[in-house]
Amino acid sequence: MVKSISLPAPAILSAPLKDALSQRRTNRECSSEALTDAELAALLWASAGITADDGRRTTPSTLDLRAVSPYVLRKDGVWRWDAAQNELEQLASEDVRKVSTAYQFEYVEKAPVTIAFVVDTERAKTARPTGPYVDAGTMGQSCYLAAASLGLAGCIRASFDHDELRKAMTLDERFEPIVLFTCGRPLSFNSNSR
Numbered sequence: 254m255v256k257s258i259s260l261p262a263p264a265i266l267s268a269p270l271k272d273a274l275s276q277r278r279t280n281r282e283c284s285s286e287a288l289t290d291a292e293l294a295a296l297l298w299a300s301a302g303i304t305a306d307d308g309r310r311t312t313p314s315t316l317d318l319r320a321v322s323p324y325v326l327r328k329d330g331v332w333r334w335d336a337a338q339n340e341l342e343q344l345a346s347e348d349v350r351k352v353s354t355a356y357q358f359e360y361v362e363k364a365p366v367t368i369a370f371v372v373d374t375e376r377a378k379t380a381r382p383t384g385p386y387v388d389a390g391t392m393g394q395s396c397y398l399a400a401a402s403l404g405l406a407g408c409i410r411a412s413f414d415h416d417e418l419r420k421a422m423t424l425d426e427r428f429e430p431i432v433l434f435t436c437g438r439p440l441s442f443n444s445n446s447r
């Protein structure tokens with residue numbers, strides 16, 4: 254049976270957009286303390302939350318294919334976010350965070366959450382090759398803005414072995430992790446984190 258976790262309503266993202274944009278910053282200095290489920294739900298909602306009856310989302314998608322989706326890598330495994338149900342569905346119980354970096358092992362293994370933006374290439378097959386990469390980039394920016402609003406530290410990352418991570422996530426070849434957003438609680442107060 255597939256293990257799943259119902260997430261609560263997303264934490265409120267109340268920072269004015271101007272403040273969130275001004276405070277958006279890459280911050281790799283985070284503790285290993287877990288994020289709350291509401292904080293995680295807010296990051297996921299910001300990246301791909303459904304905001305219309307026809308299924309359109311917080312972020313744009315090439316040809317409206319919605320071929321890129323967020324997955325969650327944590328100590329307790331690999332999870333796919335079901336946006337309609339606001340639920341995490343477990344794909345694997347292994348901690349694969351270390352496979353999600355080519356060189357930043359200490360930071361990446363310590364940070365409690367990495368969100369992987371993964372394209373379903375079958376679903377994206379009518380799109381131009383760059384389309385899903387743009388989708389994933391907008392999702393990363395949305396995560397940055399949500400993290401700024403929540404006072405969390407975050408970093409978008411592309412330096413990893415995409416095929417090795419795909420295998421570790423137990424995804425078949427039609428899927429490709431494009432880019433990652435690693436997030437945690439900042440180690441200390443600074444101008445980049447409220």
Ligand SMILES: Cc1cc2nc3c(=O)[nH]c(=O)nc-3n(C[C@H](O)[C@H](O)[C@H](O)COP(=O)(O)O)c2cc1C
Pocket residue numbers: 277278279280281357408409410411412413
């Ligand atoms: C496409 C892309 C890939 C990136 N890959 C990595 C990465 O693998 N590791 C990392 O630490 N930072 C990565 N970064 C973060 C950049 O280093 C960071 O955005 C840059 O230093 C500017 O800092 P800022 O985000 O605070 O403006 C990446 C950024 C982008 C846009």
